[in-house]
Amino acid sequence: MARFRDYDIPVYTAAARHYHWWVAALIAVQIPIGFYMVYRGNEMVGVNDKGEPVKGVWDAVTGALYSSHKALGILILLLVLLRLGYRLTQGAPRSDPSVPPALTGISHLVHWSIYLLLIAVPIGGYLGISYGNYLDVFGVQLPGIVPENKDMSEQVFEYHELGAKILLGLVALHIGAAVFHKFIRKDRVVERMLPKKTTVV
Ligand code: HEM
Ligand code: HEM
Structure with missing residues (x-):
């Protein structure tokens, strides 16, 4: 079990923490790109060849956002598959014993639901671009x-959007829980995942 010099609590390994924060950072970029590109492509008002106002702007920026979203989504999927492989073979540090079992149970449910969506949402995205033949990336x-x-493409993207929104909700709950642990319950749960410079394994 990995332990830090400063704290006598079991923490996630350096590899697990790297995976966690890389995926968190990429998701923090991926979801806003997704909503903004769909807004540009469907809602934003532009002008057509005749100078008339039309909904949906398909310029180089919108195209680049779509390409970035697809590329980043595939990268996230690969990273999460590696991360899950690591998690399933290496396990996690035992739960903080000061946290009541019911709370630990809920947190595990949220973590595994997040993992499930981190796999299902990008696979849905890839399925959607395959059905729609929107396969161009830069x-x-x-x-x-x-x-x-x-038709299938449209349906799959409905689920892609729903999945992304549920993921966003669970991540908000997850971050709320981190704030609760750090500032209200004042336990050491958050330290388990914080980046640290020195580790003693
Ligand atoms: C974890 C990874 C992903 C997340 C969190 C995510 C999230 C989102 C979000 C929030 C939207 C906007 C939904 C809407 O307002 O309709 C969206 C749309 C879209 N995503 Fe993703 N996405 C991911 C991966 C992917 C992948 C891997 C692809 C394809 C390779 C992809 C392709 C698309 C496309 C084409 C749209 C536009 C759909 C439409 O026009 O209705 N996404 N995504
Ligand atoms: C400010 C943002 C975040 C904070 C402070 C945070 C904090 C934490 C902490 C402290 C843990 C360990 C919980 C424990 O000890 O049981 C954890 C685990 C986890 N976090 Fe986050 N997190 C953040 C963002 C995210 C995001 C954006 C995602 C998903 C995209 C995510 C997904 C996960 C998952 C799946 C686990 C479970 C790890 C495992 O046991 O395999 N987190 N997070």
Whole structure:
């Protein structure tokens, strides 16, 4: 079990903490890009060739946002698969014994639901671009995994959006829980995942 010099509590290993914060940072960029690009593509008012106002702006910026969202989403999926492989083989430090079992149970439920969505949401995104044949990423054509079907694409993206919103809700709950542990309950749960410079394994 990895322990830090300063605290006599079991903490996540350096690898687990790296995975956690990289995925957290990428998700913090990915979700706003997703909402903003869809706003630009569907809602933002631009002008057509005749100078008339139209909904939806498909310029280089919108295109770059879509390409970035796809590339980043695939990167997140790969990182989460590696992270899950690591988690399932290496386990996690035992739970903070000062936290009541019911609370620990809820936190585990939230963590595993987040993992599930971190896999399902990007796979849904890839399925959606495959059905819709929206496979271009900065001029590179990704391989499609299903035959073209625009109706299916639309349906899959409904679930993609719903999944992303549930993920956002769970992450908000998760961050709220971290604030609760740190400032209200004043236990050491958050220290388990904080980046530290020196580790003693
Ligand atoms: C964890 C990873 C991902 C998250 C959190 C995420 C999140 C989102 C969000 C919040 C939206 C906006 C939803 C809306 O307002 O309709 C969106 C849309 C979209 N996402 Fe993702 N996404 C992820 C991965 C991917 C991947 C891997 C792809 C494809 C390779 C992808 C393709 C798309 C596309 C094409 C849209 C636009 C759908 C539409 O126009 O209705 N996403 N995503
Ligand atoms: C300010 C932001 C965040 C803080 C302060 C934070 C804090 C923490 C802490 C302290 C733990 C360890 C809990 C324990 O000891 O049982 C943890 C675990 C976890 N966090 Fe976060 N987190 C943040 C953002 C995120 C985000 C954005 C995601 C998802 C994209 C995420 C996903 C997870 C998962 C899946 C675990 C479980 C780890 C495992 O046992 O495998 N966290 N987080």
